[in-house]
Amino acid sequence: MSKTPPSPPRDKRSRPDLxxxxxxxxxxxxxxxxxxxxxxxxxxxxxxxxxxxxxAAGHVRRGEPGLRGRSEAKISAAGQRYLNSGWxxxxxxxxPPEIESVLRTTCIALFSGAKKKTVAAYLKRSASEKAVxxxxxxxxxxxxxxxxxxxxxxxxxxxxIALNAATRLAxxxxxxxxxxxxLPKRS
Numbered sequence: 001m002s003k004t005p006p007s008p009p010r011d012k013r014s015r016p017d018l019x020x021x022x023x024x025x026x027x028x029x030x031x032x033x034x035x036x037x038x039x040x041x042x043x044x045x046x047x048x049x050x051x052x053x054x055x056a057a058g059h060v061r062r063g064e065p066g067l068r069g070r071s072e073a074k075i076s077a078a079g080q081r082y083l084n085s086g087w088x089x090x091x092x093x094x095x096p097p098e099i100e101s102v103l104r105t106t107c108i109a110l111f112s113g114a115k116k117k118t119v120a121a122y123l124k125r126s127a128s129e130k131a132v133x134x135x136x137x138x139x140x141x142x143x144x145x146x147x148x149x150x151x152x153x154x155x156x157x158x159x160x161i162a163l164n165a166a167t168r169l170a171x172x173x174x175x176x177x178x179x180x181x182x183l184p185k186r187s
Contacts, residue, residue, distance in 0.1 A: 021104040031072040123180035130173035
C-alpha cells in the first residue's frame with residue numbers, strides 16, 4: 001500500500017501580504033534588498049526572492065545598475081494595480097497566525113489610505129484570534145508549569161515549548177489590542 005508523500009511546507013515568504021508589503025515599500029523608495037533590510041526589517045534573502053517573484057509577475061522592473069552594480073526596483077502599472085486592489089482583501093481574509101503578517105497587513109492598509117477605525121477593527125479581530133488560540137492552549141500551559149516545578153521527564157521540552165507558545169500568544173494579543181486602541185488616536 002503506497003502512501004501519498006506529504007505536501008511540502010508552504011513557503012511563508014510567498015504570502016500575498018509580503019508581496020504587497022514589498023510593493024508598498026518600493027512605492028516609498030525602499031526599493032533594494034539592502035533598504036528593505038535596514039528600513040523595513042526584511043532579510044535580504046527574503047527580499048531578493050520577493051523582488052524576483054514580483055519582477056517575474058510584471059509588478060516591478062529593475063532600474064539601471066548604479067555605481068556598485070545595484071539596481072533599484074520600480075513599481076510597474078500592473079504592480080500599482082495589484083497593490084491598489086490587493087490590500088483590502090488582506091483585511092477581509094482569515095487572520096494569519098504569524099504576527100509579522102498581521103503587522104505587515106496593518107502597514108499596507110495604513111499606507112494605502114484605509115480608515116484608522118477599519119485597521120483598528122482588523123487589529124482587534126487579530127487579538128481576539130490570538131486569545132482564542134491561547135485559551136485552547138491553557139491546558140498545555142498548566143501541564144508545563146507543573147512539569148517545570150516537579151519533573152524532568154522526557155516530555156519536559158515539549159511542555160516548555162507549549163508554555164513558550166502560550167506566553168507568546170498572550171503577548172501578541174496584548175500588543176494587538178494596544179495598537180488597536182492607540183491607532184484611532186493618532187493623527
